[in-house]
Amino acid sequence: EIVLTQSPGTLSLSPGERATLSCRASQSVSSSYLAWYQQKPGQAPRLLIYGASSRATGIPDRFSGSGSGTDFTLTISRLEPEDFAVYYCQQYGSSTTFGQGTKVEIK
Amino acid sequence: QVQLQESGPGLVKPSETLSLTCTVSGGSFSNYYWSWIRQPPGKGLEWIGYIFYSGSTNYNPSLRSRVTISVETSKNQFSLKLSSVTAADTAVYYCARDSRAITMVRGINYYYYYMDVWGKGTTVTVSS
Numbered sequence: 313e314i315v316l317t318q319s320p321g322t323l324s325l326s327p328g329e330r331a332t333l334s335c336r337a338s339q340s341v342s343s344s345y346l347a348w349y350q351q352k353p354g355q356a357p358r359l360l361i362y363g364a365s366s367r368a369t370g371i372p373d374r375f376s377g378s379g380s381g382t383d384f385t386l387t388i389s390r391l392e393p394e395d396f397a398v399y400y401c402q403q404y405g406s407s408t409t410f411g412q413g414t415k416v417e418i419k
Numbered sequence: 420q421v422q423l424q425e426s427g428p429g430l431v432k433p434s435e436t437l438s439l440t441c442t443v444s445g446g447s448f449s450n451y452y453w454s455w456i457r458q459p460p461g462k463g464l465e466w467i468g469y470i471f472y473s474g475s476t477n478y479n480p481s482l483r484s485r486v487t488i489s490v491e492t493s494k495n496q497f498s499l500k501l502s503s504v505t506a507a508d509t510a511v512y513y514c515a516r517d518s519r520a521i522t523m524v525r526g527i528n529y530y531y532y533y534m535d536v537w538g539k540g541t542t543v544t545v546s547s
Contacts, residue, residue: 313480344529344530344531344532345531345532347532347533347534349464349534351464355539356513356515356537356538356539356540357464357513357534357537358537359533359534359535362520362531362532362533362535363529363531363533366531368533368535369535400463400464402464402533402534404532407466407477407479407480408454408466408469408479409466410463410464410465410466411463412463413463413464
């Protein structure tokens with residue numbers, strides 16, 4: 313099973329700042345099978361990025377994804393108040409796994 | 420617009436079987452994979468398994484011995500059964516559309532996998 317490790321666990325930033333979230337895989341993951349989700353309290357996760365770098369429908373362009381192999385990054389260029397949430401990466405291999413999440417909180 | 424709705428008992432006794440159903444409305448049920456995911460209180464997401472509309476399945480190895488996912492295409496529904504539950508199975512259970520997209524670039528097919536539509540989730544507590 314591929315383990316995804318996200319860092320940092322918590323990111324304390326102010327609105328307008330840039331957020332950089334990391335997702336590291338225990339073995340190589342096809343970029344096509346790497347996705348990112350946003351989850352707010354009491355809500356279901358929402359798809360942000362698929363294929364490591366493609367934005368899902370309706371996702372603002374301040375969200376971007378990059379990476380390949382074992383290292384992937386989600387970047388939020390300028391944090392808006394509604395972006396403070398928990399973010400998960402996910403991979404599809406023989407089994408599907410999620411990272412443990414990164415919480416982006418208001419500083 | 421596709422919508423998913425989970426339903427089932429909110430309380431299950433230890434050692435019994437948890438049963439949930441997800442109803443899909445507003446879009447096609449065919450040619451998609453459909454997943455179950457859960458989230459224990461205050462914790463992260465755990466994939467349970469998926470079913471293709473035709474009935475083929477794939478389960479999380481850690482849960483495989485206790486999980487059965489089935490489909491009823493005539494009702495646009497798929498269901499989860501988790502046997503021999505314990506308190507550790509207490510969680511919010513989500514169903515989701517597990518999409519497979521294909522894009523051709525310069526004659527090469529690229530396949531993309533992602534969960535693009537989610538239900539709101541249902542809380543299941545395991546307690547006597």
